[in-house]
Amino acid sequence: xxxxxxxxxxxxxxxxxxxxxxxxxxxxxxxxxxxxxxxxxxxxxxxxxxxxxxxxxxxxxxxxxxxxxxxxxxxxxxxxxxxxxxxxxxxxxxxxxxxxxxxxxxxxxxxxxxxxxxxxxxxxxxxxxxxxxxxxxxxxxxxxxxxxxxxxxxxxxxxxxxxxxxxxxxxxxxxxxxxxxxxxxxxxxxxxxxxxxxxxxxxxxxxxxxxxxxxxxxxxxxxxxxxxxxxxxxxxxxxxxxxxxxxxxxxxxxxxxxxxxxxxxxxxxxxxxxxxxxxxxxxxxxxxxxxxxxxxxxxxxxxxxx
Amino acid sequence: xxxxxxxxxxxxxxxxxxxxxxxxxxxxxxxxxxxxxxxxxxxxxxxxxxxxxxxxxxxxxxxxxxxxxxxxxxxxxxxxxxxxxxxxxxxxxxxxxxxxxxxxxxxxxxxxxxxxxxxxxxxxxxxxxxxxxxxxxxxxxxxxxxxxxxxxx
Numbered sequence: 137x138x139x140x141x142x143x144x145x146x147x148x149x150x151x152x153x154x155x156x157x158x159x160x161x162x163x164x165x166x167x168x169x170x171x172x173x174x175x176x177x178x179x180x181x182x183x184x185x186x187x188x189x190x191x192x193x194x195x196x197x198x199x200x201x202x203x204x205x206x207x208x209x210x211x212x213x214x215x216x217x218x219x220x221x222x223x224x225x226x227x228x229x230x231x232x233x234x235x236x237x238x239x240x241x242x243x244x245x246x247x248x249x250x251x252x253x254x255x256x257x258x259x260x261x262x263x264x265x266x267x268x269x270x271x272x273x274x275x276x277x278x279x280x281x282x283x284x285x286x287x288x289x290x291x292x293x294x295x296x297x298x299x300x301x302x303x304x305x306x307x308x309x310x311x312x313x314x315x316x317x318x319x320x321x322x323x324x325x326x327x328x329x330x331x332x333x334x335x336x337x338x339x340x341x342x343x344x345x346x347x348x349x350x351x352x353x354x355x356x357x358x359x360x361x362x363x364x365x366x367x368x369x370x371x372x373x374x375x376x377x378x379x380x381x382x383x384x385x386x387x388x389x390x391x392x393x394x395x396x397x398x399x400x401x402x403x404x405x406x407x408x409x410x411x412x413x414x415x416x417x418x419x420x421x422x423x424x425x426x427x428x429x430x431x432x433x434x435x436x437x438x439x440x441x442x
Numbered sequence: 443x444x445x446x447x448x449x450x451x452x453x454x455x456x457x458x459x460x461x462x463x464x465x466x467x468x469x470x471x472x473x474x475x476x477x478x479x480x481x482x483x484x485x486x487x488x489x490x491x492x493x494x495x496x497x498x499x500x501x502x503x504x505x506x507x508x509x510x511x512x513x514x515x516x517x518x519x520x521x522x523x524x525x526x527x528x529x530x531x532x533x534x535x536x537x538x539x540x541x542x543x544x545x546x547x548x549x550x551x552x553x554x555x556x557x558x559x560x561x562x563x564x565x566x567x568x569x570x571x572x573x574x575x576x577x578x579x580x581x582x583x584x585x586x587x588x589x590x591x592x593x594x595x
Contacts, residue, residue, distance in 0.1 A: 219563065221562065240561050241554060242557050242580065242581075246559075246564065261556050327586050
């Protein structure tokens with residue numbers, strides 16, 4: 137059995153992503169497979185995230201595994217000053233797999249170095265959230281039939297939105313074209329633009345959220361503009377209502393366009409969009425279980441078609 | 443005559459390494475990165491010496507010590523143009539230059555306060571992703587740091 141951790145989207149090759157997509161598709165048609173019988177999976181959530189934790193625990197349960205863990209670091213020894221290393225070493229004695237959400241960035245990578253048990257990163261601070269990226273990529277794969285040659289428009293907080301950054305890296309293998317729509321305060325950081333330029337991936341930046349951009353896109357990836365990100369609240373007041381998607385803006389969009397959102401949404405997608413068949417954000421969340429089943433089997437070296 | 447006197451500021455070395463052209467302000471950092479203080483052999487440290495090229499320079503004469511490339515590459519970030527003369531029997535037998543390694547372990551501090559390396563008793567690790575202009579990336583939190591923002595531990 138091969139031990140492999142799942143820590144960062146940057147570690148994944150095109151082949152890795154393709155393999156995970158096929159596995160996720162397999163679990164979508166066969167969600168209940170007893171592939172984790174007699175295995176114990178630990179979910180260590182040092183920071184609360186109900187959505188991600190339930191999605192992972194559902195994935196483990198559907199695979200017939202058992203779950204131990206915690207969802208609040210206040211109840212653990214880390215609140216008594218135990219190092220992460222010691223916590224991981226201790227849990228490694230009990231579990232066959234560690235799924236962790238630390239609040240410190242890079243902690244999942246470090247954990248994977250101090251234990252022989254595979255580690256899955258369920259989000260480390262503002263750094264990486266690779267299982268979210270896999271469910272985003274799987275949603276694109278499912279709705280478009282392929283990952284190749286797509287035009288992806290990303291809207292909202294492109295500066296701090298880690299799902300945006302990881303999706304750019306994940307999709308970079310598939311010859312995409314990007315449109316970035318954001319207020320000046322929340323523009324995509326230079327290092328990601330450099331990354332795209334090095335890979336010769338075309339992109340354009342806009343500060344207006346116009347129907348022109350929507351009409352050319354295959355995927356519209358919406359994110360929340362968070363009030364707490366602004367140093368100048370006047371700026372927030374100015375932009376908060378600009379990046380709102382309304383149903384009328386989709387009239388001339390492509391038939392294959394799908395709207396994604398990592399959720400939770402606040403007001404950036406008007407409720408009248410929910411009934412549009414192009415709205416995909418609720419199914420997108422459901423895809424998370426299949427993508428996570430694929431990731432879990434992958435790190436444990438379990439072949440899903442057994 | 444004057445030239446000779448200048449050279450005599452520092453004793454000649456029979457066997458060992460002379461590290462020349464160290465920027466004066468980095469001299470003691472170089473001493474600590476190379477762990478000179480742990481050596482038991484004679485070491486001459488020259489500080490604020492005149493240099494035509496640099497104005498002021500530092501120099502280290504270390505008896506009986508021959509560095510492997512990995513050791514001297516530790517100082518590449520702070521003293522990239524340093525020259526090493528390897529001395530055997532009073533003769534310079536080899537010259538070495540430092541090269542920025544692909545990986546920097548335990549040398550640079552991560553600028554991200556939420557990085558695990560700033561919160562756990564562990565060594566930092568950076569990958570050098572751009573050698574020419576020097577850009578490094580934290581192996582853990584993946585923060586990219588440009589040369590001018592690099593802070594040594």
